[in-house]
Amino acid sequence: MAALQNTLALHNCSPQAIPYPTVFGAQFLSVEASLVQNYSQYVPSQIYPNHDSINATNLRFCNVTVTHTHPGQNDTLITQVWLPIAPKWNERMQAIGGGGWVAGLFYVSFAGMAGAVAEGYAAPWNVNLYALQDFASVSLNDAIIIGKSLINSYYGQPPKYSYWSGCSQGGRQGVMLAQRYPNALDGIAASAPAINWPELFGGMYFPQQVMNEMGSYPHPCELDALTIAAIKACDSNDGLADGIISDPDACHFDPYSLIGSTINCHDSNTSIKISKAAAVATEAAWTGVKTSNGSFLWFTPGYEANLTNPQSSPAVTECSTNGTCTGQPQPLGMDWMKLFIKKDPTFNAFNMTRREYEHMFHAGVREYQSIIGTSYPDLTEFRDAGGKMIAYHGLADEVIPFRSSRQYYDAVTAVDPLVHEYYRLFEAPGLAHCNGGAGAYPAGTFDALVEWVEKGIVPETLRATAPSNQSRILCPYPQMTKLNSSTGDEVGFESFYCS
Known part of the structure; x- marks a missing residue:
């Protein structure tokens, strides 16, 4: 059986077996595919936001890289997708966000892709964006379409669910997908998002x-x-x-x-x-x-x-x-x-x-x-498409002020008072930018998103743990986490409530 799987993996993981995706307005230049075996990497939560740390060992996946352009724009975009070798694929896609001015395919996103593959997700992303418009929005939708197409070509079926996971720039990218491409994804984890980019x-x-x-x-x-x-x-x-x-x-x-x-x-x-x-x-x-x-x-x-x-x-x-x-x-x-x-x-x-x-x-x-502000407050199309979005933002964030996330959530609420049914923001006291600081980090954010999308389990709270091992819950904004006055010396998840 193992020999047959290896044979199929080698056969499917080749440029000849993977047709070009179809993306409106795009011209594909090349597709490359290589089988990667015995790949191991420890992925700490510090560079895998929305997740707990994971020790990815002995991974086997098909690394597919597609290059395309938009004729007349003189741009070049590279999408890379890591496809776990069956039967390790969990029939889902998790796209990994970038950071700063980097759209993806740097050490943080590579680590995130390793973590995603270790959990059974197929993981795509983009880089080499020469135009701001590509960086801001166009490449995001292209990447999702390409990722789904490559998954369908490789496994013979599309992903049952498609997700986004990012923080900072990756958080902004997730919010942009919800705003401009509301049908692209089932679930988005968009933490500490760099929205209102010019401000x-x-x-x-x-x-x-x-x-x-x-x-x-x-x-x-x-x-x-x-x-x-x-x-x-x-x-x-x-x-x-x-x-x-x-x-x-x-x-x-x-x-x-x-x-x-x-x-x-x-x-x-x-x-x-x-x-x-x-x-x-x-x-x-x-x-x-x-x-x-x-x-x-x-x-x-x-x-x-x-x-x-x-x-x-x-x-x-x-x-x-x-x-x-x-x-x-x-x-x-x-x-x-x-x-x-x-x-x-x-x-x-x-x-x-x-x-x-x-x-x-x-x-x-x-x-x-209008190009990269990512502040459009009407998410009703994302809501109507059945999408769900979760974000956490540290109150000790030194890079992106937490009040920018509050301001955006309030703006979305003004358009749709029922926003809480499909988009939730969790504030994390003491947490720095995406991670770090003295506060508690919600390592189960992405898992909570998956349960919300696939099982309808609403994330009433997120569980978070601080470096001191003190645990607490995080409450969805505008609720606040309150200490239960009846608690004793030991402080843990049950010591708090939302008010």
């Missing part, structure tokens, strides 16, 4: 803009100290002292109250005083992007977010041994202003006035919102 990327630079205007850049330990103080001040608002803020709306910590306080900077083993510049920069990262007259433009991360992570935070500074510090803006925000708005890679953002920054912010929204 997100324009706002990402705001704390740096504020520091530039002051001409003063506080030491990272000052910002860290203010973050710790805010968490300590607001931690117990929910009745549980666990080092996280469960109700950010009830937190009103004043960073100016600690100006002049002495703190110890552990990295340099020196004592310094918290400066006014630190309070101003921290307030900018907590209370939103503001115009020169104080009007609100967009959201910033909030009290819990790590503001000084060099890889992802918006208020990063770098200090020399003599104590002089400079701002270190994130490349994502800088590239947005230089390449997409100013279209000048030499543009110097450090000298912008607040008015110039406002013009930059609005210009990005005007030019790109």
Whole structure:
């Protein structure tokens, strides 16, 4: 039997056995297929969002790569699908999202594809997108159509169910599929989605803009100290002292109250005083992007977010041994202003006035919102197609402000008050961007989505576990997780309820 399966796998896993898919407006350039055997990879949940960690061992799959173009657009798109060798296929497809400016086929999506194949899913995705429109939406639908076609060609049947799993850029891609291609998928896990793309990327630079205007850049330990103080001040608002803020709306910590306080900077083993510049920069990262007259433009991360992570935070500074510090803006925000708005890679953002920054912010929204904004609130076609969507968003997300997900969910609710029947957003206190931080991570998000789609089991809560092994439930927005006053010393899933 095993010999027969190997023979069939080798025969089916060849370019000659796989016809070109049919995608309107596309011209296919090539198809490649190769049999992969004994492939193993440990896939931690940190790079497999919506899932628990999985140890993928001895995988056998057909790696199919299809290249196509849209004539007249001078673009090239590559779709790769990993097809588990029968009988390991579970008759489903799970498409894996990208991150940042990467659509897919980088280390995170490769890890996600390995995890998906280990669970029996066929897993497609795209890369090499030379046009923003392809990146924003067109390639997403192409990938799903191609994935389904290749599955049908290889197994002789289409997938019974088709899913999407992504976070950040991958979350935005999932939401875009629900908006523009409502019939493409049965279920979408679209966590911490980078929707409202122009506002997100324009706002990402705001704390740096504020520091530039002051001409003063506080030491990272000052910002860290203010973050710790805010968490300590607001931690117990929910009745549980666990080092996280469960109700950010009830937190009103004043960073100016600690100006002049002495703190110890552990990295340099020196004592310094918290400066006014630190309070101003921290307030900018907590209370939103503001115009020169104080009007609100967009959201910033909030009290819990790590503001000084060099890889992802918006208020990063770098200090020399003599104590002089400079701002270190994130490349994502800088590239947005230089390449997409100013279209000048030499543009110097450090000298912008607040008015110039406002013009930059609005210009990005005007030019790109309709292409990649991903903020269209009418999901009734996705609802009518029977689709289901789940998202979680960490309240300590340092990259994508959690209030952007709230704002979108409220906008969808305004169109359809019954949104809760097919789309649910879960807020995760203390959780950083997609994962990490002190908060609890809902590893079973994707499994909950599958149960909702296939068995009609509504996800009333998500179970989540923190690095400290403390467990809790997450409640669907706008409900909040409340501590049961009758609980004892042990705090777990049963210690909470939704209100």
